[in-house]
Amino acid sequence: MALEDMRSTALDHLANAPGAMSDPQGTARAVSAALQAAPHDLDVRLGAYRFYFYTHDYAAAVPQAEAILAMAAQRLNIPADWRAVRPDDAAFSAAELAPGLYLQALIALAFCHMRLGNFETGQPYLDKVFELDPTDRFAAMRLVHAARATEDDDED
Template sequence: MPHRLHSELTMSGPEQSLLAGALLGAGLPAEAHRHLELAGADFQSDAVAEQHLREAQMLAPDHAAVLIGLYRFYFYKGRLGEALGVAQTCLAKAARDNGLDADWRNVRRGDAEFSSYAAILPRFYLFALKAYAYLQMRLGNIDDGHAAIDKLLELDPTDKVNASVLNDVWKRIGHDDDE
């Protein structure tokens, strides 16, 4: 996908606040919100919690709150392959929302306001990429995970999202504890 101009990054404060609110829960249909709450309440019952998450997803398929709920459910249930699928969906959404290239490998530091922790949409992108990197490594895709970590460190050189922790883990892979 060709790189687009970043007019959304030059929005005024109120416009940026509206987008940030939508990302964090504003604009979520009340029924989807109810299903997210029920999923949390029924977290111990995998089938019931997952059904509520799927209901929320049917009502708001591209809403960050729903995607984050699905990601956390799969992650904490140890269903890492499914968590990776949701992380990839979050990464694609974050790329669209930030006007970035769909392939994270082609994203550059100046493409979004990655240096500002207060910039909600670029931060969501960084966290989605971090989740992707972590899960790739956990699932044995070490090279792809490490490439994503390197990209995180390029985009966020002050390490606001703590990608260096993942990089330290990567450095220890294959080393015995007594080395």
Template sequence: MPDTFVSPQVEINEALVTSALLGRGLPTEAEHHLWEAGLSYHLDDIAERHLREAESLAPGHAAVLIGLYRFYFYKGRLAEALDVARRCLLKAAEENNFSTDWRRVRASDAEFGRYENILPRFFLFSLKGYAYLQMRLGETEEGRLAVEKLLELDPTDKIGAKVLLGVLERMGQDDD
């Protein structure tokens, strides 16, 4: 994709990070490391070390995965962000009792359109991040499939997947 592509709001939103559902069971020390990672964001090695410490204390915890995803995403380390997005998808599928293959998740599996349904939203945001990163890394067909799945699960497009679909449809066209 061209470097001029502007990212839509793909970060997993703050409500998900602070949700009691996603934050439950996070050890205090892991939470401390997440906090320290945020404070030292400008110091890559230190921030990443704190994130890895949090991960060692709470492996697979959604809050830690989200922290890792955001760090790699905003640092432009997109391949690493994609790896974490895959882990977020698996975590979200497990938390929602969905198939671990996102392609097999159906709209009837959850009430995806309800804002207050944090766990299904975590799945949608994870899939959106996955789709966006696939597109950015040149895997446009995989990105398109994920965007189409988002629109199947969220037909009213509360998650904003149509923005990504629009980008896919405009790819290869001149800017004028």
């Protein structure tokens, strides 16, 4: 099957999903089918991430965010290892799609790990966001405060 056909099939699965709130199991099956049909398609990964995120399945959202991060890195022609990326590798503070997507994927990884209680895993992703975009155009600082509030609530 041609790549475009695989993508079309995957997007059909997502478009025909019954809805995360009304039928989460049916939607999960549709997301799984879409991922099987086109695992290397950015729109499919974004759809899968959103489904898992909005259904609070953060453990399932993490691999989707990792895939999105890798795809964005490839589009930007920057190191695959996010720890090796430097601020001058791309225009991270500019209003361009790929750098913004890269930052949002880092934030997504931080958020999901923190929601899973893995603050030590999530924090380096946030640190990288602040290093790459000191203007904080995606308001990642709010995530730090929310994560700390969640951590404090857990200690009470």
